[in-house]
Amino acid sequence: MDLDRSAKVWRAIKATARSDGAPPTLLSAVRACAAALSAIGAGFAVARDDGIWEPLVASDPVAGELEELQFSLGEGPSGDAVLSGAPVLESDLAALGAGRRWPMFSAAATQRDIGAVFAFPVGVGAARVGVLAVYRRERGPLPVDLLQDALVYSDAVLVLALDDRTGVGTDPDGLITAAFTARRAEVHQATGMVAAQLGLTVTDALARLRAHAYSSGLSLQDVATGVMAGQLRLEIDATDHRTKGTGSQHADPEHEEEDS
The missing domain is CATH 3.30.450.40 (GAF domain)
Structure with a gap:
């Protein structure tokens, strides 16, 4: 990139x-x-x-x-x-x-x-x-x-x-690094391990890695390395398996005017 x-x-x-x-x-x-x-x-x-x-x-x-x-x-x-x-x-x-x-x-x-x-x-x-x-x-x-x-x-x-x-939440200062790191081989491998350990889909496992990196202040690369080395094991929590709404969200000019 x-x-x-x-x-x-x-x-x-x-x-x-x-x-x-x-x-x-x-x-x-x-x-x-x-x-x-x-x-x-x-x-x-x-x-x-x-x-x-x-x-x-x-x-x-x-x-x-x-x-x-x-x-x-x-x-x-x-x-x-x-x-x-x-x-x-x-x-x-x-x-x-x-x-x-x-x-x-x-x-x-x-x-x-x-x-x-x-x-x-x-x-x-x-x-x-x-x-x-x-x-x-x-x-x-x-x-x-x-x-x-x-x-x-x-x-x-x-x-x-x-x-x-x-x-x-999203840390604006770490976004570019996160986008790069998500494509590294270690992250792919750690994602597979977390998916197997917690019984999650691969997508949810990757989200959990990213969430742990954000909450702990570590980089996604460091979290993935810790998982691969057996030094870090993520736990299942309430955010796993949660469902999202099905309706599309979009800007509502009238609503925005009311809020302004």
Whole structure:
């Protein structure tokens, strides 16, 4: 990962969060991603253990509606990205191929003047946390520079989603390091050990490692090394196996005006 690009992405997420008067969250990440990619909106859907994805957060009502459409229709780029573990880059929803692949979703999206959808799996190794979807009016592929930004945004969403999964706060100063460390081999191995020890899914085990790192003040790398060396054994707690809401969340301009 490009450190300069990663720093740029996190600056955008933090700036968006500051405008909301809050620390970085999944909502600020998808908002910043949509703005950076000149998109009409973006959304994050969480992957369930049974392979089904559910909308969790969207940058705005339009993206929220599109996220719900994919979920309710049971087809679309997001579902394919979750199942394959690879990005699904559909540059023209009106094209014959898109119509054959997702007949109901592509028709519904084009009726809403959506030209392209780009879905990026959020996860690492066997831990599939969810999918980040970006919706654009313009047809055509993402420029290479924006595609690279989108991949970094998916890494940012990974860290924020892990923190959201366990209900811990997010330390803005440690986010870039956490995104890098989550992809290291030692973390993958420690995640497998924790999953086996606590009877968790791989995704929940990775979230527990991240939560322990945050609460203890240790780096994710140090926690993983301690687990691998047998010096640290995590315990099951109330945050494990917790379920998330199924409805998508998005910005409500009227609500924001009331709160301001």
